Amino acid sequence: MADIDLIRNATQTLIDHVDELTALDQAIGDGDHGLNMRRGALAIQARLDELAGQSLNEALRTMGMACMSTIGGSSGPVFGTLLVTLGKELPDPPTAAALAGALDAGIKALTRLGKAEVGQKTLLDVLDPVQKVLAEGGGQLAGRVRDCAFASADATAAMDAIKGRASFLGERALGHVDPGSRSVALIIGAICDGLQSRAQPTSQSA
């Protein structure tokens, strides 16, 4: 079954960070990322009752479709496709290995959709290292995934932008964190925090 608390927390984190995300997108993009993510988060929160009755896979698909039909911009198709793909690929309940596999499928779907590759200062630069940590497995996984997500988002600041709006900025994007990457880190962070606080001390159940 879908974990409503995790969904509520992850979406709420995005809503709470709307100004930060706006500022990041203003620095290297067109300034709408915060509002886009908030619109998507609110659309998901409006469906919490419906989601509560769904399986993890159904819920991921519902959330993906909600993103796709309410967000627009780059984030709509990107987060939508990611969630829909995860919904297709994940067993319920998921294992870390299964999550790694599903995330790999998600990254491939995004690459097909948006023609971006890892290293081009998009949220792929968070998803890819996180996928690798999951695939590797091991102890303290939730904490390590969380740290990896935030560190990877921060690391986008050093990258030249070559996809998305920031691509028009070229070298001038240097020094600024990619807003979509920050969003992904916030979502992953919220999920990992939730899992950790709940599953202590079972550190393996990411």
Add this chain to the structure above:
Amino acid sequence: MADIDLIRNATQTLIDHVDELTALDQAIGDGDHGLNMRRGALAIQARLDELAGQSLNEALRTMGMACMSTIGGSSGPVFGTLLVTLGKELPDPPTAAALAGALDAGIKALTRLGKAEVGQKTLLDVLDPVQKVLAEGGGQLAGRVRDCAFASADATAAMDAIKGRASFLGERALGHVDPGSRSVALIIGAICDGLQSRAQPTSQSA
């Protein structure tokens, strides 16, 4: 004959005060008075050679026509009509009494043209008291005319605006000097200064 030095000084004073006149018109009008007066002053200065060969009456008419055809706005017709009327009415050389008569005719012409009356915060509120001082005659006339002109311009600050653009401002015009009045004071001041410095100690030759 036209007094080229007086004309040069009077027009130059306006050009030198362009920013002040702009600021006055920005406060209660549309901000173009400084530029309007400068445009007229430059048009007159461009005709100095021509003016040098003209009688006082011809020169006043030439300057009036130059104002009329280059300034536009309220100032164009107002200063144009004033100068043309003075050119029609003045004997050459003029006496103070003749000047008082000509100025009275000028004020009447302006009242016909612009439908404004004394007391409505326009340059009539400088011309009218100056005319009265001239009509009164007496000693130190240039100095008294000069002082009257500046004091009268200053006094427009206390008036409610009821003609010209500032009329739309109503009570809010209170506290601001009327720009056209200030221009007239500057012109009269320059002329009086010129006459005084030249005619010392013959204080009657205004």
Add this chain to the structure above:
Amino acid sequence: MKKLINDVESLLSESLDGFAAAHADIVTLGEGGQFVRRRSPKPGKVALISGGGSGHEPLHTGFVGHGMLDAACPGQVFTSPTPDQMLAAAQAVDTGAGVLFIVKNYSGDMMNFQMAAEMIDCDNATVIVNDDVAVENSTYTTGRRGVAGTLIVEKIVGAAAERGDGLAALKALGDSVNKATASMGVALTSCTVPAAGKPTFQIGADEMEMGVGIHGEPGRRRVRLASADDIAAELSGAILKDLSLKPGQEVLLLVNGFGGTPLMELYLMVNAVHKILDGHRLKIARCLTGSYVTSLEMAGCSITVSAMDAATLALWDAPVHTAALHWGM
């Protein structure tokens, strides 16, 4: 001051040159930029001439052409043109049927056009536009200002002139359209007269000027920035009070931007005013939205309501072919 200019002194003439080049199929620029005239004057037609200070574009030059003005005289920014310009324009476009001047009620425009009218030797008449209800008329004022309603007068009288109406009829029509038209505006920011180089007025980040004029002149009062609905209510309230229309009356609505306000906001204002006029059971027969009578880059808008009947609606709908208004042909 941030503007796309080369030199403040030549701004107007360079801009007129660009305008004439861009619309060479419609207009010709008079000698020395004194006026813009319709490329092909129509013999036997009363010539319509307007003009005023520049900075309100597309008014008036953008309204020269078939079905509207025969000539427009552009003054310096916010400064009435000179009588010379009006005389030169009249000479260029009069075809013997006389000249009708359309003049916005500002003392500068009134005096300059009046001098031109006195000097001109052909038949002529003048329609004075004074549609701005922001400042109450009183015996102590020059009267109401002429603002965005000028467009409506020029369009309707222009159509009547095009169909061949005579000078007296056009003058009467212009006066009656003006009487049936009322406007009021609001400014959120100031404009900057290029040659002055700094904003005409200072205004706080949370303030607006209610009843502002199209030169950035002060209006009724400086108040806190309000919602679009509240602004629409105040502007249309003043307008409707002035016009006192009967329920069922057909009106033309003009939501006019001052130059710095995006279309998106203007259409939002259309929506707001629509609701109010609906509430008064007035019928919006026609609606024009855009920046037509501007104050350089000032942010803000004006609302104009003009009471229409079948005859004036037909004249509004009649073909027009100018740089800024273009329909029916």
Add this chain to the structure above:
Amino acid sequence: MKKLINDVESLLSESLDGFAAAHADIVTLGEGGQFVRRRSPKPGKVALISGGGSGHEPLHTGFVGHGMLDAACPGQVFTSPTPDQMLAAAQAVDTGAGVLFIVKNYSGDMMNFQMAAEMIDCDNATVIVNDDVAVENSTYTTGRRGVAGTLIVEKIVGAAAERGDGLAALKALGDSVNKATASMGVALTSCTVPAAGKPTFQIGADEMEMGVGIHGEPGRRRVRLASADDIAAELSGAILKDLSLKPGQEVLLLVNGFGGTPLMELYLMVNAVHKILDGHRLKIARCLTGSYVTSLEMAGCSITVSAMDAATLALWDAPVHTAALHWGM
């Protein structure tokens, strides 16, 4: 932030309501404001659908009508619309001859339109507009942005669709017009996304952003404010370098304001560019001046040059009846 709005959340829908009310003779608003469509679709005609983030008005909604678009999907301010909107629009305007999407080259628009194109069950094709030469194309970028040239593609392809051209021919025509069209812009001030509440970028009082995008995205470089002639030289230099036209070539010139720049300055830019194109012995066959592809209230402008031949000129001149472009009928 100073805007004529009630509530940031409802800004778009209120504005669309106003737009639909103002142009009820031309357009109809789709359910929930998902799209604006032509009031009377033409049976058997390929349906042209465009769309993109709002804030660029009149693009695209203002170009819906006879001879141009059949529908436009407005996204939130500066945010691509969703595939749902495009699907709903296609369903509303497809008359069996297929759908042509006209998409500006931004990753958001590209992905959303692509998803719609994959889901749609009628014949469809997509023309991608990428006329902005400000940022050099390279293997590492999404490519060039789609900016004011979009208007030209929509007008010319729209006229061809109106006369009955088929989907493949329209797609080929759109691609070739896009290829013959190049644009570049400059910003003097920033725009403010309503929901963000503060300017998208900070810019000094004496600076300008050369090569700015229509979302206020950074351009080539931030430089000292230059004269209109110098700006025109840099913009048209980059454009002409990209197009490499032969002397004698006929072109369409579009001088487009970004929303906060008065017409007076835009015409001055027309004059400046005219001199430059004359110097290259290019023939300006048509010229359009105005704020058509805007960035909210941003001050600045873009120059677009599009190489034309007799066929495309005829399509440009063909009748059009939309809220923002209107001629020939």
